[in-house]
Amino acid sequence: MNRKAKAVWQGTGKDGTGHLTTDSGVLSATPYSFKTRFENEKGTNPEELIAAAHAGCFTMALAFQLQGAGFTPTELATEAVVSLDPEGAGFKISKSALTLSAKVPGIDKAKFEELARLAEKNCPVSKVLNAEITMNFALG
Known part of the structure; x- marks a missing residue:
């Protein structure tokens, strides 16, 4: 299985702009730039997309792990916070912090x-x- 996305960028790193498009159409010329990555301008950025993918x-x-063990969750809600930190002359994604709230009868x-x-260690994005x-969790 292969999944595709395309990035188009115009201009310099700091003053340029780009957009992202996925084959599914979920992202369609979605803007990204220095300001959407390092400031709070509307648009997306690679770290936000990695956080969404990881969550x-x-x-x-986890839903598959629970199913295999005979449990059916009523809700699993996960937030992922991806940290981008300076490293040398550039940056590094240093951490992904998962916070899970779960209801599993x-x-x-x-x-x-x-x-x-098991899910944390074995999901393909991890x-x-x-x-x-x-990973921190609350089971309610």
């Missing part, structure tokens, strides 16, 4: 944590990130 991948992986905390840790990954 989505982990949450789906009939599961105890120890079993839930075991399955959540495997591709060269960064520290943390």
